[in-house]
Amino acid sequence: MMMSRLKKSILYWVLLSPLMIVILFPFGLMFVTAVRPRDELFVYPPRWTFSEFHWGNFVDMWGKTNFGGALLNSLYVSVSSTALALVLSIPAAYALSRHRFRGKGSYRNFLLMTQMMSPIVLVLGLFRLMVQFGLVNNLNSLVLTYAAFNMAFTIWMLQSYFNTIPRELEEASWMDGANHFVSLTKIFLPLAVPAMVVTGIFSFINSWNEFVLALTMIRSTENYTLPVQIFAQVAGRYQIEWHHVMAGTVLATVPVAIVFSWLQRYLIRGMALGAVK
Amino acid sequence: MKSALRSTPLLMILPSLGLAMFVIGYPIVDLAWTSLHEVSRFGQLRDFAGLYNFTDVFGEPLFYESLWRTIIWTVAVVGGTLLISLPVALVLNDDFIGRSLARVIIMLPWAISLTMTAVVWRWGLNGRAGLLNATLMDLHVIAEPIEWLATAPLAFTAEILIGILVSIPFTTTIFLGGLSSLPQDSYEASVVDGATGWDQFRYITLPLMKPFINIAIVLNVIYVFNSLPIIWVMTEGGPANGTDILVTYLYKLAFRFGQLGKASAISLIMFGVLLIFTALYVVMVMRAETDSTVDGEHKDDDVAA
Numbered sequence: 001m002m003m004s005r006l007k008k009s010i011l012y013w014v015l016l017s018p019l020m021i022v023i024l025f026p027f028g029l030m031f032v033t034a035v036r037p038r039d040e041l042f043v044y045p046p047r048w049t050f051s052e053f054h055w056g057n058f059v060d061m062w063g064k065t066n067f068g069g070a071l072l073n074s075l076y077v078s079v080s081s082t083a084l085a086l087v088l089s090i091p092a093a094y095a096l097s098r099h100r101f102r103g104k105g106s107y108r109n110f111l112l113m114t115q116m117m118s119p120i121v122l123v124l125g126l127f128r129l130m131v132q133f134g135l136v137n138n139l140n141s142l143v144l145t146y147a148a149f150n151m152a153f154t155i156w157m158l159q160s161y162f163n164t165i166p167r168e169l170e171e172a173s174w175m176d177g178a179n180h181f182v183s184l185t186k187i188f189l190p191l192a193v194p195a196m197v198v199t200g201i202f203s204f205i206n207s208w209n210e211f212v213l214a215l216t217m218i219r220s221t222e223n224y225t226l227p228v229q230i231f232a233q234v235a236g237r238y239q240i241e242w243h244h245v246m247a248g249t250v251l252a253t254v255p256v257a258i259v260f261s262w263l264q265r266y267l268i269r270g271m272a273l274g275a276v277k
Numbered sequence: 278m279k280s281a282l283r284s285t286p287l288l289m290i291l292p293s294l295g296l297a298m299f300v301i302g303y304p305i306v307d308l309a310w311t312s313l314h315e316v317s318r319f320g321q322l323r324d325f326a327g328l329y330n331f332t333d334v335f336g337e338p339l340f341y342e343s344l345w346r347t348i349i350w351t352v353a354v355v356g357g358t359l360l361i362s363l364p365v366a367l368v369l370n371d372d373f374i375g376r377s378l379a380r381v382i383i384m385l386p387w388a389i390s391l392t393m394t395a396v397v398w399r400w401g402l403n404g405r406a407g408l409l410n411a412t413l414m415d416l417h418v419i420a421e422p423i424e425w426l427a428t429a430p431l432a433f434t435a436e437i438l439i440g441i442l443v444s445i446p447f448t449t450t451i452f453l454g455g456l457s458s459l460p461q462d463s464y465e466a467s468v469v470d471g472a473t474g475w476d477q478f479r480y481i482t483l484p485l486m487k488p489f490i491n492i493a494i495v496l497n498v499i500y501v502f503n504s505l506p507i508i509w510v511m512t513e514g515g516p517a518n519g520t521d522i523l524v525t526y527l528y529k530l531a532f533r534f535g536q537l538g539k540a541s542a543i544s545l546i547m548f549g550v551l552l553i554f555t556a557l558y559v560v561m562v563m564r565a566e567t568d569s570t571v572d573g574e575h576k577d578d579d580v581a582a
Contacts, residue, residue: 005372005373005374006374008371008373009373009374009375012368012371012373012379013373013375013379015364015368016365016368016379016383019361019365019383019445020379020382020383022442023382023383023385023386023442024382024385025401025409025412026389026394026397026398026401027385028408029397029400029401029408030397032408033400041406042405042406043406044405044406045410045411045414045422046405046406046407046408046410046411046414046422047411047415048408048411048412048415084296087292088292088293088296089293091288091289091290091292091293092289092290092292092293092294094289095285095286095287095289095290096290099285099286099289101286101287103287104286107290107294109559110294110297111297112555112558112559112562113555113559114297114301116499116551116554116555116558117301117551118499118500118503118551120503120504120505120524120527120528121503121544121547121548121551122301122304122305122308122544122548123528123531123544124304124308124311124527124531124537124540124541124544125303125304125305125307125308125311125541125544126300126304127531127532128304128307128311128320129300129303129304129307131320144296144299144300145300147296147300148296148297148299148300148301149300149301151293151296151297152297155293180285205388208390209389209390209391209392209393210390211390211391211392211505211506212505212506212528216532227390227392227393227506228392230392230393230396231392231396231510234396234399234510235510235513242400242403245396245400246397246400249393249396249397252390252393253388253389253390253393256388256389257385257388257389259388260384260387260388261381261384261385261388264380264381264384264387264388264450265380267450
């Protein structure tokens with residue numbers, strides 16, 4: 001039985017709609033709370049509607065919470081850890097993609113193991129490690145740990161893209177007398193830039209969203225990253241300023257969500273290529 | 278020159294290996310060592326204690342309760358995720374109007390940090406002013422607001438459902454990767470043989486998708502079993518430890534109660550469980566790789582292109 005494309009599309013959208021409503025619910029919730037006047041937060045009976053858009057909540061929130069500082073901290077940690085992960089991953093991925101060497105199989109299995117290791121299982125050991133190095137309450141503790149935990153993923157992604165860059169291009173440049181270093185930096189790396197950008201963005205998002213390690217390593221308010229900053233506004237408080245919290249989550253999540261949505265097809269492809277397989 | 282070339286790949290992987298050893302390898306050793314000692318509140322190791330920390334953990338009723346809830350949490354979240362993700366992936370793999378938009382929406386929860394998702398839901402489930410109550414009251418499903426997070430069974434159920442919601446994008450992505458690699462000609466042949474859509478699903482799609490389903494199960498078990506943010510943000514394992522799973526119990530022991538010996542013992546136990554599942558995953562990946570080389574190189578090339 002053949003259905004027309006239109007009928008099929010309508011059927012599919014209807015089938016997907018319950019899930020979509022549940023997915024979009026928190027976003028709607030975030031927005032209507034972030035722009036709601038403070039005295040309309042707790043009304044009975046609870047309702048979606050409110051009297052007027054109160055954009056001032058964002059300004060208010062920025063002034064009263066340490067949002068700006070946490071934003072800078074998150075940026076610093078995410079950018080630095082991504083840079084570190086990429087610098088260490090690019091040669092490793094290149095070696096996996098282009099060379100046969102002894103221990104390659106074990107190295108790949110080791111990577112898989114580290115990818116599966118979750119920070120929470122190691123969190124106590126990591127905390128003790130950072131105490132020893134005097135890095136507790138120092139953002140660099142997060143840079144190091146995020147880079148290490150992201151590395152397996154970045155190496156997989158890069159390797160799978162490197163495999164698609166034809167070997168012949170480098171070999172041709174060797175014929176022309178270029179040495180390996182020159183062929184690597186002049187021929188290979190420029191071709192690999194898009195792969196590095198995409199991989200870097202995913203690593204950035206991972207670091208941006210990480211919670212457990214940041215909660216554990218960072219002890220003082222001025223060093224909080226965004227997830228911990230938002231958490232601190234709701235945890236163990238009698239009076240929670242929900243309109244500030246939601247304004248904060250809107251600012252912290254929406255830009256990342258847009259970038260992610262734009263790039264998610266690369267993730268699907270990367271998954272199919274190597275990250276999972 | 279030749280020996281230098283041969284050692285180049287090793288030099289290339291060495292820096293990454295070094296950092297991983299330092300950040301992931303060393304803490305494991307430290308945890309193992311700590312778990313065998315009596316530890317002060319401030320992390321100083323005292324006397325060698327043998328397996329005392331482990332017997333101490335095994336003598337604690339809360340450990341078994343958390344373990345039991347961890348099993349429920351993991352099985353429910355992973356099971357629910359698979360049941361929803363497979364049909365969603367089948368739909369998204371088919372061509373229809375607005376498919377890219379649908380994909381973007383389904384993938385959205387993946388882009389948001391679990392912490393933020395949990396914070397937003399905690400507000401949405403608020404018993405007094407939560408908009409879930411508002412929605413359900415508007416639809417006349419309930420007459421009175423419900424305190425979703427005030428009792429453990431209800432709170433735990435809500436946390437499981439949110440756990441499912443945030444696991445769907447990743448799982449769907451794995452399935453989409455799998456579906457895109459299925460051979461199109463088997464479907465065409467089956468249509469010639471008069472197969473219905475259900476026959477195709479039952480006898481072609483499902484068997485061929487099995488390796489991907491297995492991988493999705495193992496990876497999700499690993500992630501869900503270790504997931505702290507949702508429960509920590511929404512209820513911190515409460516009320517009255519009623520939503521504690523192993524990770525929240527571990528976190529409390531380590532960073533609230535200063536029982537570092539016990540906490541490291543639990544970390545080690547969890548590490549063991551994790552190791553079993555990871556080994557399972559490694560075996561599956563290796564099997565998938567040998568399969569695809571047996572099938573012939575052209576298939577890999579197709580995916581890569």
